[in-house]
Amino acid sequence: MFTGIVEELGVIADREDLSDAARFTVRGPIVTADAGHGDSIAVNGVCLTVVDLRPGEFTVDVMGETLSRSSLSDLDAGSTVNLERAMPANGRFGGHIVQGHVDGTGRVLSVSPSENWTVVRIGVPEKLTRYLVEKGSITVDGVSLTVSSVGGSGDDSWFEICLIPTTLNETNLGATKPGTVVNLEVDVIAKYVERLHLGNTPAVPALEVTETK
Structure with missing residues (x-):
């Protein structure tokens, strides 16, 4: 779960188009500071799973369903994106209940x-x-x-x-x-x-x- 309080303005470092999905590498040193494989990070409001990590960067796979129902399909290398880590249980609830499921x-x-x-x-x-x-x-x-x-x-x-x-x-x-x-x-x-x-x-x-x- 998220709260809609953006932690960092990240940048798409790379986009790889697959047959029915896309793989994005996102530059975000703040949200990757304590991130691990399998963690959730919201990218422009879409909850995505970290599949790879490098210093200051993380990679996510975005399936075709998500691309067709969100604006992530418009992203390319150099695009800026809003980033937020999932809210910890003891975190401050600054915004409202956000699932990261785009309607x-x-x-x-x-x-x-x-x-x-x-x-x-x-x-x-x-x-x-x-x-x-x-x-x-x-x-x-x-x-x-x-x-x-x-x-x-x-x-x-x-x-x-x-x-x-x-x-x-x-x-x-x-x-x-x-x-x-x-x-x-x-x-x-x-x-x-x-x-x-x-x-x-x-x-x-x-x-x-x-x-x-």
Whole structure:
């Protein structure tokens, strides 16, 4: 599990395309400082498994399913990526519950800078809009953010996020521009609430109270 607090802005050092997958070597000295084979590291919000380690670098295999459902397919040598190690049990919970399981991709529609922050509007697939709520949580390329506004409908659905200078400087969201494709993970709690509401899981039986005299 992750929290959406990016630890490091890494760089894709190499990409090797396989028949039905891709192998990425990622440069990230902070996240590799205590990493081991088999550890989980989120790359732009996608939970990936370390298969090889070298000083300051780690290698991951990305299957075709992941490439087709995330923006990782657009990465190449030189691309910058947001990196976060899995949260330790005694770690500080700085963001929100992030699984590293991307629900879909969005496309940046506009970037509106102001003096102290930048507003980014992102087009979102209609199927994900029911999980978005103003002031709720959303993960964009692995960054835990607060939804500031929701609008549109159908294929024109969108949401907005406000980025402070720290987020702009320390994540790859500072380089976003209209047309950029980003990974989206909605709040997992919203998905479980929906499933319970639809009655797809057995209800907890009520306790039977017997009156005594």
